Amino acid sequence: MNETAGEEFAVSIEPRATGGAPLIFAFAGKDLVVTGDALPSLAALGASASLDEAICIGERGRSTCYALALRDPQAPPGLRSIGLRAVFGELGPEAFAMASRAAQLLTWDREHRFCGACGTPTERVAGEPARICPACDLHAYPRISPAIMVLIVRGREVLLARNKRNTTGMFSALAGFVEAGETLEETIVREVREEVGVSVNDIRYFGSQSWPFPHSLMIAFTATYVSGDVTPDGIEIEEARFFDVDALPQLPPAGLSIASRLINTVTAELRSR
Numbered sequence: 001m002n003e004t005a006g007e008e009f010a011v012s013i014e015p016r017a018t019g020g021a022p023l024i025f026a027f028a029g030k031d032l033v034v035t036g037d038a039l040p041s042l043a044a045l046g047a048s049a050s051l052d053e054a055i056c057i058g059e060r061g062r063s064t065c066y067a068l069a070l071r072d073p074q075a076p077p078g079l080r081s082i083g084l085r086a087v088f089g090e091l092g093p094e095a096f097a098m099a100s101r102a103a104q105l106l107t108w109d110r111e112h113r114f115c116g117a118c119g120t121p122t123e124r125v126a127g128e129p130a131r132i133c134p135a136c137d138l139h140a141y142p143r144i145s146p147a148i149m150v151l152i153v154r155g156r157e158v159l160l161a162r163n164k165r166n167t168t169g170m171f172s173a174l175a176g177f178v179e180a181g182e183t184l185e186e187t188i189v190r191e192v193r194e195e196v197g198v199s200v201n202d203i204r205y206f207g208s209q210s211w212p213f214p215h216s217l218m219i220a221f222t223a224t225y226v227s228g229d230v231t232p233d234g235i236e237i238e239e240a241r242f243f244d245v246d247a248l249p250q251l252p253p254a255g256l257s258i259a260s261r262l263i264n265t266v267t268a269e270l271r272s273r
């Protein structure tokens, strides 16, 4: 990724840039195919790889970026494949963002080959991230599933929880998917009540992050504790309590997820009060 370091990635759906070699985000199954710490050329991907089947995901400098699903779930000879999470550490945050977009569009493309209403094979639409049914005109767009994350503050303490599926002992902010018909604020109030049994107010936006596992948009907030005893639901949340900002438990690793940025920013601000 070094040859165009410092140039911004711009999302687009039609190839526009000229002059640069294409940047190909090729996936073998769910994993990104790389050579060393760089993206492979089309030639290196082998005879079966063709840009005709690729999805344009944007531009970086003078290069057009493509997402491409390889037929073989194994990396071609001489190349290796890495999981999306590893892309962040091995190729950097910008490559992770581009690979995330690529993975989400490929997942959507693969899962919408047939019309959900009438079963007819769908077709890609030029210049639009959409698949259309030629029989009934139904359009299918990439799915994005919004989810909230919330860090609850009580004085100099923050509420952190350990998820049942997480076996590393790590604590994080609460999170949950937005249900149909809910505002983000309603999701926060419901998730907090369901997962730990407390009520909150003063909900404030912190930031957001595309989270491609498989197609979420994580929207992070802070909120102020109002009332209730912290009671983990025992289903999703195994353990939850308020921690003093000077006695925090094991936290999410810095970098990859917005959870780390949310917790570090808020606790630093509380310490400085």
Ligand SMILES: [Zn+2]
Residues within 6 Å of the ligand: 115, 116, 117, 118, 119, 120, 133, 134, 135, 136, 137, 138
């Ligand atoms: Zn149809």
